[in-house]
Amino acid sequence: MKKQNLTLTIDATKATGKVSPLHYGLMTEEINYSYDGGLYAELVRNRAFLNDPQKPAHWTAVGGANLTLATERPVNDALPKSLKIECATPGAGAANDGYWGFPITPNTTYTATLFARGDVGGLTLTLQSRDGKTVYAQTRLPAVGEGWTKRTATLKTGKATPTTDAVFAITAEKPGTLWLSLVSLFPPTWNNRPNGFRKDLMQLLVDLKPAFLRFPGGNYLEGNTIAERFDWKKTIGPIETRPGHPCPWGYRSTDGMGLLEFLLWCEDMGAEPVLGVYAGYSLRGEFIKPGPELEPYIQDALDEIEYVTGSVSTKWGAQRAKDGHPKPFKLQYVEVGNEDFFDRSGSYDGRFAQFYDAIKAKYPHLKVVSTVGNEQPASKRVKSRKPDALDEHYYRKAADFIRDSPTHFDRYDRTGPEIFVGEWAAHEEVAPWLPPSRNLPATPSMKAALGDAAFMTAMERHADFVTMQCYAPLFVNINPGGRQWRPDLIGYDALKAYGAPSYYALKLFSTSVGDELLKVSLAGAPLLASVTRQSKTGKILVKYVNPGDTPQAVTIQLPGVRSIKPDATVITLAAPPDETNSMEKPTHVAPKTTKLSGVKPEFAYTFPPFSITLLTLEAR
Structure with missing residues (x-):
């Protein structure tokens, strides 16, 4: 087919605006086993025996033991249940199957913590194959007694072959009865933090160089009911004082990922927190009326x-x-609620006003974000107060993003509130809220990545007032039953992780952005490009998306630039639309870096089909 002949004009004579330093960030919530079974490195599933009121889910008997849930003599109010193990013979006990297995890697030290009481003598802790025939690591704890004691031990593997075919077993030295509570096992964590994060998942996030993290989530913040909201005061302190709570996505959250852990997550990435506060509305329609009834929740936010x-x-x-953590954390933005365009009570305007006034009175420097943005009907928007920023969410087909992106933000009032695109993602043809498709993997294809990149060019062209944006959801456990939503940026099991093509598209954008906006236009086709400049170095960063099946021959003009370095760096992410990444082929679709010579203030470049390209030019 014939190549298209297009002209991309970049006005480098003056900047049209400043790129928000917080433009690229991350959004997170407990969905798809993102925290428990994901970033939060805890390996024991149902560690507090609260996942099922009738039985010790994910625990099985070893050596003919009898397992029941017990409520007598709990460790504390946050741990109302324990696992009662009746051991008829030495070596009897219980084993946990983890989050679809335990990750066994060679020469690795795991840290175990548990509360125990009983009359069974010492305990043996073992990481072993599911059939019990292979022992990967083992240690012994001294005898337990009648009262609860907290015990800690380490287990170290040797020359093991990596596998998830493993369980964590706790067995008794002699017959008797053993009670266990809060059984925990951690692998090495990012920065060796206790109660910390998976190293491989953190590395993938740090590599994106995010400027902020929006937490603790969307629906996860609200909960299905008021009682099931993210109640932050119950998520701080030692993990044995955290009761956990039901997550709105169908499973229980341990709250091991508490408020401080979110803040440490920000600190470890060099990112700022964007704090979502519960605003008195939950997913099933329960709400707190504005006025005196709302005051305790406002005080809780303060x-x-x-x-x-x-x-x-x-x-x-x-x-x-x-x-x-004695040192305070930096905070600029507080978001009141989540997706309150779903508020069927009509109370958000009043609730927002009450939160806004209280936050501004005590913290006048903070920016307060409304969860109802410009794309919602006027009847849904806040009228009583002028928000500092509006949160907008976009989940669309890739084709819709490609069609809409050239002009989407052109109609916005640049003097109005800042725009925070707090959730967005392109999907293929299957809507993300439908049940998981047997034909589509949890992470998206190159087709979705092209839509994502198109939308990112639109947001970046307006990054002076689209001050923050973040893809969602961030994570998915790819095991059966691990997914509630697609598409997702990063897939993983207990052992390994990989980034989708959309991950690499985001990385290409987020790690190469200037601080100045340059005006860009494209003659001959809709504009799916953005250009920024680094004011200190003079580097011009050109991002261009070709979603079509033919090459695009483009003449690139930089009027007003008298001299430019003849060699440029080109990073290209290109693949047929149906191509994707997987656990077996984690970098099947990944960027490739090349050099381009002969660059002048006017030069030609051909962008390959189905591609996302970053050209780094150096004006002199």
């Missing part, structure tokens, strides 16, 4: 902000210091 930002002389700043 306390949460104090925990994040307060000095050690404040009540909640002192609590943060007690929890291990």
Whole structure:
């Protein structure tokens, strides 16, 4: 087929605006086993025996033991149940199957913690194959007694072949009865933090160089009911004091990922927190009326902000210091609620106003975000107060993003509130809210990545007022039953992880962005490009998307630029639309870097079909 002849004009004579330093970030919530069974490195599933009220889910008997749930003599109020193990013979006990297995890697030290009591003598902790024939690591704990004691031990593997075909077993030295509570096992974690994060998943996130993290989530913040919301005060302190709560995506959250862990996550990535506070509305329609009934929830939000930002002389700043982090965290944005365009009560305007006034009174420097954006009907939007920013969410077919992106943000009022695109993702043809398709993997194809890149060019061209944006969902456990939503940026099992083509598209954009916006136009086709400049180096970063099945021959013009370095760097992500990445082929679709010579203030370049390209030019 004949190549298209297009002209891309970049006006480098002056910047048209400043790129928000927070433009590229991340959004997270407990969905698809993103925390438990995902980033949160805990390996024991149902560690507190609260996942099922009738039986010890994910625990099985070893050596003919009898397992039941017990409620007598709990460790504390947060751990109301324990596992009662009646051991008729030495070597009897219980085994946990983990989150679809335990990751066994060679020469690795695992840290175990548990509460135990009983009359069975010492305990043996073992990482072993499911059939019990292979022992990967083992250690012994001294005898337990009548009262609860907290025990810690380490297990180290040798020259093991990596596998997830493993369980974690706890067995008794002699016959008797053993009670266990809060059984935990951690592999090595990112920065060796206790109660920390998976190293491979953190590396994938750090490599994106995110400027912010929106947490603790969308629906996860609200909960199905008020009682099931993210109640932050129950998520701080030692893990044995955290009761956990039901997650709105069909499973229980341990709350091992508590408020401080989210903040440490930000710190470890060099990112700022964007804090979502519960605003009095839950998914099944329960809500708190504006007025006196809402005041306790507003105070709770103020306390949460104090925990994040307060000095050690404040009540909640002192609590943060007690929890291990005396230094306050930087905070600029607070989001009131989540997706309140779904609010059927009509109460969001009043609730937002009450939160807005209270936050501004105590923290006038903070920017307060409304969860109802410009794309919603006027009847849904906040009228009582002018938000500092509006959160907008977009889940669309790739083709729709490609069609809409050239002009989407052109109609916005640049003098209005900032725009925060707090959730967005392109999908292929199957809507993300439908049940998982047997024909589509959890992570998207190149087709979706092209739609994602098209939308990113639109957001980046307007990055002076589209101040923040983040793809969602971030994670998915690819095991059967692990997924509730697609598409997802990063897939993993207990042992390995990989990024989707969309991950590499985002990485290409987020790690190569200037601080100045340059005006760009395209003659001959819709504009699916964005251009920024690094003011200190003069580098011009050109991002161009060709979603079509033919090459695009483009004349690139830089009027006003008298001299340019003749050699440029080209990074290209290109593949047929149906191509994707998987656990077996984690980098099947990944960027390739080449050099381009003969660059002038006007030069030609042909963009391959189905491609996302970054050209780095150096004006002199």
